[in-house]
Amino acid sequence: NRTIVTERARDASNDVPDVINIEMFVVASKPHHHHFTETKYLIWYTCVMVNFANLRLAQLFAPKIKLVLTGLETKQDEPYAFLSRDGFLHDEETLKAFRRHAVLKRNQYGKPDIVFLLSGYDVFTILDGKPTAAGLGIAYLSGLCTDFYVGLGEDMPGLFTGAHTMTHEVAHLLGATHDGNGPDSEIPGHPSAVPCRWEVGNIMSYINKGYTHHLFSRCSLQQMRHVVSLRGRTCWAFEGKGYVVRGTYPGMVVSFQEFCMGLIDKKRNVTFADVTVNRTSCEVQCVYKQYYRGSFYSNRHYESRFQRKADALDYMPCGQHEVCIKGFCVPKPTEETTNKETTTKETTTQTTVRTMTTEPPEVTTSDDPCKCDCSSETRVTNRRSTLVWGYPPRPSQIGPQRPKK
Numbered sequence: 001n002r003t004i005v006t007e008r009a010r011d012a013s014n015d016v017p018d019v020i021n022i023e024m025f026v027v028a029s030k031p032h033h034h035h036f037t038e039t040k041y042l043i044w045y046t047c048v049m050v051n052f053a054n055l056r057l058a059q060l061f062a063p064k065i066k067l068v069l070t071g072l073e074t075k076q077d078e079p080y081a082f083l084s085r086d087g088f089l090h091d092e093e094t095l096k097a098f099r100r101h102a103v104l105k106r107n108q109y110g111k112p113d114i115v116f117l118l119s120g121y122d123v124f125t126i127l128d129g130k131p132t133a134a135g136l137g138i139a140y141l142s143g144l145c146t147d148f149y150v151g152l153g154e155d156m157p158g159l160f161t162g163a164h165t166m167t168h169e170v171a172h173l174l175g176a177t178h179d180g181n182g183p184d185s186e187i188p189g190h191p192s193a194v195p196c197r198w199e200v201g202n203i204m205s206y207i208n209k210g211y212t213h214h215l216f217s218r219c220s221l222q223q224m225r226h227v228v229s230l231r232g233r234t235c236w237a238f239e240g241k242g243y244v245v246r247g248t249y250p251g252m253v254v255s256f257q258e259f260c261m262g263l264i265d266k267k268r269n270v271t272f273a274d275v276t277v278n279r280t281s282c283e284v285q286c287v288y289k290q291y292y293r294g295s296f297y298s299n300r301h302y303e304s305r306f307q308r309k310a311d312a313l314d315y316m317p318c319g320q321h322e323v324c325i326k327g328f329c330v331p332k333p334t335e336e337t338t339n340k341e342t343t344t345k346e347t348t349t350q351t352t353v354r355t356m357t358t359e360p361p362e363v364t365t366s367d368d369p370c371k372c373d374c375s376s377e378t379r380v381t382n383r384r385s386t387l388v389w390g391y392p393p394r395p396s397q398i399g400p401q402r403p404k405k
Contacts, residue, residue, distance in 0.1 A: 016236075018063055052163040115151075116170065144235065158258075
């Protein structure tokens, strides 16, 4: 790993591009593959998750950094998945095996900068020697453009529950430690995150205090800027091909009823009743009805109500002509503004664009030099031979290659 970092560092120069596109290949788990009837819908879904992450990465400048989905794979066999008998995915063991898998498949995947395993399985981790389902994701710190370029995250297929986790884990790959931690000792000149307090609750913390949980701390921005700039021209190279869904975000896709029902595990005899959105915090309050019968000998039926709360997805309605964006209730942007925000105007590479619209569509092709997106189906392999909200307690450092959760 150190050798690779040194080689990249020699290739780096002062003329860092204004915009660096991070080529991201996604491997979707069987639950995602089974949920979507066709691969094109899964690609569309993944593009919307990438939009979520890019909305947060937009804080970065000098250089600007944008994720580009360059390909996706679905498989029936998952040799890297360490599953328990009850179907939970072990984070660290799976990550190690997935790294070996991704290194072997690097050329087949099109030599991406990072590879992400989108897990439809509940992820579990080991905390204080005991298994806990509090785990959500894990990735190698500063793994970008090295042999440790992989991460994984849990996501409930169709509901975008893993969008924040993916953003957090991708940031680890780009060089961001947890807020409050020291620098990565294997990266020359890596900035420390000690000055940025964990308790503030930014993206690289597990604490959620509202809008700050949608923002990177200044330390995270400095760390990602440093690692991405250090990697050099080989890592910065971009072929101008990928997939995009323009101007579409999770809250435009998921209804309140779907969102709320995704918050509860035991759905038997439970129905969605009502929902409100706090305009100050963009917190969604879901109300449910639960039906049950009286005593064994009674025919009487009873109804009770209970509530659950969670952060609104980007672009969920929060008022008349208002939507939640990164924890704030704001006037709904016009379609023109939305599309402008989600394109990469700085890119000068000629691209072949495969565009998908708000509803999962038939794929159309056009030329557009301003889009770093859509094109080659050779990057998509579909081999048919081929739910947790929140993070676990803060983990300790582990291992020489230090995967981060």
